[in-house]
Amino acid sequence: MKLSQEQVQHIADLARLALSDEEKALYQEQLSAILEYFERLQELDTAAIPPTATVLPLRNVMRADEPRPPFSRDDILANAPAAEDGCFKVPAVL
Amino acid sequence: MKLYQLTIHEARARLVAGEISAVELTEAVQARIMAVDNDVKAYLTLTLEEALAQARVADERRATGEDTPLLGIPLAIKDLLCTAGVPTTCGSRILENFSPPYDATVIARLKAAGAVLLGKTNMDEFAMGSSTENSAFFTTRNPWDLDRVPGGSSGGSAAAVAADECVGALGTDTGGSVRQPASLCGVVGLKPTYGRVSRYGLVAFASSLDQVGVLAKDVADAAILLQVIAGHDAHDSTSLDVPVPEYSAALSGDVQGVRVGVPREYFIEGMQPEVEAAVRAAVDRLADLGAQVMEVGLPHTEYAVPVYYLIAPAEASANLARYDGVRYALRVDDGGLGAMYKVTRGQGFGPEVKRRIMLGTYALSAGYYDAYYLKAQKVRTLVRADFDAAFEQVDVIVAPTCPTTAFRIGEKTDDPLQMYLSDVFTLSMNLAGICGLSLPCGFDTGNLPIGLQVMGPALGEQQVLRVAHAYEQATDWHTRRPPL
Numbered sequence: 001m002k003l004s005q006e007q008v009q010h011i012a013d014l015a016r017l018a019l020s021d022e023e024k025a026l027y028q029e030q031l032s033a034i035l036e037y038f039e040r041l042q043e044l045d046t047a048a049i050p051p052t053a054t055v056l057p058l059r060n061v062m063r064a065d066e067p068r069p070p071f072s073r074d075d076i077l078a079n080a081p082a083a084e085d086g087c088f089k090v091p092a093v094l
Numbered sequence: 095m096k097l098y099q100l101t102i103h104e105a106r107a108r109l110v111a112g113e114i115s116a117v118e119l120t121e122a123v124q125a126r127i128m129a130v131d132n133d134v135k136a137y138l139t140l141t142l143e144e145a146l147a148q149a150r151v152a153d154e155r156r157a158t159g160e161d162t163p164l165l166g167i168p169l170a171i172k173d174l175l176c177t178a179g180v181p182t183t184c185g186s187r188i189l190e191n192f193s194p195p196y197d198a199t200v201i202a203r204l205k206a207a208g209a210v211l212l213g214k215t216n217m218d219e220f221a222m223g224s225s226t227e228n229s230a231f232f233t234t235r236n237p238w239d240l241d242r243v244p245g246g247s248s249g250g251s252a253a254a255v256a257a258d259e260c261v262g263a264l265g266t267d268t269g270g271s272v273r274q275p276a277s278l279c280g281v282v283g284l285k286p287t288y289g290r291v292s293r294y295g296l297v298a299f300a301s302s303l304d305q306v307g308v309l310a311k312d313v314a315d316a317a318i319l320l321q322v323i324a325g326h327d328a329h330d331s332t333s334l335d336v337p338v339p340e341y342s343a344a345l346s347g348d349v350q351g352v353r354v355g356v357p358r359e360y361f362i363e364g365m366q367p368e369v370e371a372a373v374r375a376a377v378d379r380l381a382d383l384g385a386q387v388m389e390v391g392l393p394h395t396e397y398a399v400p401v402y403y404l405i406a407p408a409e410a411s412a413n414l415a416r417y418d419g420v421r422y423a424l425r426v427d428d429g430g431l432g433a434m435y436k437v438t439r440g441q442g443f444g445p446e447v448k449r450r451i452m453l454g455t456y457a458l459s460a461g462y463y464d465a466y467y468l469k470a471q472k473v474r475t476l477v478r479a480d481f482d483a484a485f486e487q488v489d490v491i492v493a494p495t496c497p498t499t500a501f502r503i504g505e506k507t508d509d510p511l512q513m514y515l516s517d518v519f520t521l522s523m524n525l526a527g528i529c530g531l532s533l534p535c536g537f538d539t540g541n542l543p544i545g546l547q548v549m550g551p552a553l554g555e556q557q558v559l560r561v562a563h564a565y566e567q568a569t570d571w572h573t574r575r576p577p578l
Contacts, residue, residue, distance in 0.1 A: 008452075015411060015455040016418070017448055018433075018440030026445075027452055034453065034511055038400040041469050044476070051471030052478060054302050054332070055527030055552070056289050061331035075195035081425035088421050091431045 002032045097122035098258045099575065102167055102315040105261055109156065109166050116152035116166025119261075120145055120210050123168045127212070127259045130578050135234050136244075136254040138173050139181050140213040148210040155208060163322055165208030170260035172251045173214040174221055175306070176295040177201055180211075184297050185219040185229040185247075188417050188424045188442030198295020199330065200264060200306050200323040207322045212260055215250030219444045220414065221268055221299045223247050224513055225506065226275075228446045233503055236279060237576035238542055242500040245275030248309065252279040255309045257578055262319055263309040268300050269402050270495075270520025272307030273532040277495035277545020280534045280574065282562070284308050284316045287552045288527035289334035291320075292327030300409035301332070303402075303524040312572045313533060313563040317341040320555065336553065344556040345563045349383050352561060355390035355488030360519055365497035372536030372544040373494045376565060380492065383564055390484040390491060394476045395522060401477060402521040403514050404470035407454030414451055417442065449510060478526040485551040490561050494519055495532040495545035519547060529555050533562050534571035541577075 008028045012019050019027070073086055082089035097119055100108070108114045124142055131137055145168060152166035171177060174184050176194035178201075183189045197205070204211070218228035226234045226249025234249045236242040237257040244253040248265030252275035255263050265272040267285035276283025285307045296306055308319040321342070326335040356377055361370055381387045419425035419438035428437040443451070457466035484491060496519060506513045523530050530549035537543055546565070550558035566572050 003456075007456075011452050011456050011459070014459060015451050016415075016432075016435040016439055017443070017451065018436035019448070023445075023448070027449060030449060030510055031453060031456070034403070034514075035456075035466075037511060038404060038466070041397060041400050041404075041473055042465075044394075044397065044473055046469065046472035046476070049472040049475050051468055052474040052525075053471060055478065056332060056334070058289075058332065058334075063328065071195055076421075078195065079192055079422035081419060081422075090420055091427070091429075091434055093431055 003028050003035070098126040100261065101311045102164070102262050102318050105167055110161060116149040116156070116210060117146065119166060120149040120168045123212065123258070123260060130257050131259060133235060133240055133578070134237050134253050134257050134259065135232055136215050136250045136257065136259055137170070137213045138183060138216050138231060138250065141180055141211060145210050145212050152208050152210060162206070162208040163318060164204060166210060167208070167261050168210040168212050169204065170212050170215050170251055170254045170263040171201065172217055172248050172263070172265045174217060174266050174297050175201060175264060176297065177211065177214065180214065182214065182297070185217040185231065186443065186447070187230045190424070192423050196295065199292035199327045201295065203323050215254055215263065217250055218247035219447050220297070220410070221247040221266055221271055222410070222446050222450050224270070224274060224517055226250060227503065227507055228444060230444050236500045237578055238280060239500065239540065242502055242542070243278065245278035245500065247271040248307070249275045251309045252276050252281055252283065255279070255281045255311060256576055258575070262311070262315055265307050265309050266296060267305050267307040267524065268303045269406060269524050270517050272309060273495050273520050273530065273545070273547060274517065276309055276532040278500040278543065280543030280571070280576070282310045282313055282316045282531060282533045284320060284531035285523065285529060286320060286324060286555060287529040289332055290529070290553065290555070291323050292330040292333045294327055294329035298413040300406040301413065302409060303406055313559060313566050314342065314345055316531060317345060317559050339556055341555060341559055344559040346560060347564050347567055349380060349385045349561055349564045352385045352490065352557065353488040354380055354385045354387045354561065355484055355491040356387060357390050357392045357395070357484070357491055357493055359392050359395035360493035362497065365494065366499060366538065368538040369494050369496070369498060369544050373546055376535040376546045377492055379568060380561065380565055383568060385561070388488065390488055392480045392484060392522065394473065394480050395518070397473050398477060398521040398525065399514055399518055401470045401473045401525060402517070403453070404457045404466050405474065407450040408457045408467050409454070411451045411454030411458065414447070446510070474525050477522050481522070481526045481528055481551070489557050491549040493547045493549070495547040499538045499540065499542035499544060523549055528552050529558055531558055531562055533566055535569070536571060537574070
């Protein structure tokens with residue numbers, strides 16, 4: 001399963017990763033080899049097999065809709081790369 | 095016997111008897127860290143002053159008659175677990191300056207039990223790796239041979255335990271990251287059943303596979319640590335609300351009639367002959383001790399690598415989307431929002447992390463989801479079914495942990511697929527969600543440790559501990575120390 005350069009760029013864009021040309025070439029080669037190896041999964045007939053998303057028997061674990069003390073705003077903003085007026089400051093979105 | 099060489103249970107006995115103080119013990123371990131960590135490089139962050147303060151408090155608490163399970167015991171913590179006010183880097187540049195505002199549940203439980211926290215240990219970045227060579231900061235060395243890897247991703251914690259730079263440690267295990275470094279470093283590494291221990295405050299890699307695990311000098315210590323961290327947590331909706339048994343009660347030394355399964359698929363071409371020999375000798379020893387040994391089949395073992403390396407990266411691609419430069423961690427301002435995301439992530443993440451994010455993104459993307467991610471999830475069902483069937487015939491499964499002993503630093507870094515294939519014996523346990531541990535069962539001619547894996551069904555920690563402890567006590571591998 002050989003990935004094309006366009007596919008590598010598309011995946012990088014989906015994953016919001018800026019990659020150098022060297023990285024794109026390296027990942028193209030490595031990911032192609034890895035995916036080639038993974039083709040062996042197609043040997044198995046899984047038409048009647050359900051997928052496993054979780055090994056737990058738990059579903060829809062809920063709690064009572066009661067408010068609890070939140071983190072302090074200062075604690076949350078302590079790691080902010082940029083903050084202003086008690087908010088996270090980001091480049092313009094629109 | 096130096097103080098830093100004590101196990102948790104030995105240290106507890108002396109603390110309870112008043113023969114030593116928590117401060118003396120902590121100072122001894124800290125002196126050991128100063129003496130050897132320049133060579134081993136197990137630690138990313140040391141919190142020596144805080145640890146001594148905690149030790150003083152532990153001594154005061156003990157003087158009032160208190161005796162919590164880990165009172166005064168100095169431990170190391172893998173840097174993937176949130177420790178309030180203490181840097182938590184996950185081995186990554188993207189979190190280099192991040193300090194969490196809260197403790198992980200397991201950390202809170204260790205503190206409530208009176209533990210002294212020495213610092214944060216090195217790891218493969220975001221737990222992605224099998225050698226600790228993917229740490230963005232430096233590689234930890236195997237205390238048994240400083241030119242070799244300690245394994246990964248909990249390499250720092252395993253090396254710290256092996257080198258007596260802590261009395262015990264926490265690690266995490268998503269595909270073998272506690273068991274494999276335990277095997278390569280000659281210590282005990284236990285992965286609990288998925289859901290047995292809270293993941294709140296465990297920085298997420300693959301949410302359906304991650305579990306906090308323990309690294310210890312012997313099986314009894316592993317039982318003590320597991321006892322403290324196990325149990326339901328309302329903060330983690332994937333934690334099981336089932337009672338926690340008294341794990342130390344399983345350490346009876348009696349394996350009469352215990353059914354031990356040996357899976358034929360775990361003895362493969364290309365594995366180191368000395369590893370096979372040591373594991374088979376260990377199985378014979380268990381038979382001598384009264385266990386009933388039989389062969390079992392785990393026929394889908396050969397598919398564990400592709401299944402794991404599709405599911406884990408896919409989950410990781412979702413979990414690591416949060417590192418976007420907005421609310422915490424690295425931000426690289428490169429003009430505009432989109433550029434901020436891409437350049438922050440492109441620069442902040444290391445090569446293995448980017449590789450796995452790419453792999454996972456592709457496996458989940460439109461047009462490829464069915465052939466890769468969904469297919470892997472279906473084969474995961476088959477891997478689980480293998481274990482369900484085997485555990486109807488046996489109580490535990492015994493196998494090698496790793497096909498080889500510790501490899502040289504740099505030996506496998508050129509070929510990611512080669513690195514992935516070395517995980518073949520540990521991945522299935524995470525896919526099935528079952529429990530197990532690795533403990534030492536010998537050494538090769540290079541004096542490198544060999545690990546024996548003991549696996550149990552979901553919530554079967556007691557029979558795993560029972561069998562492992564009986565084998566351990568009938569041998570002396572666990573008393574050996576590296577020549578540091």
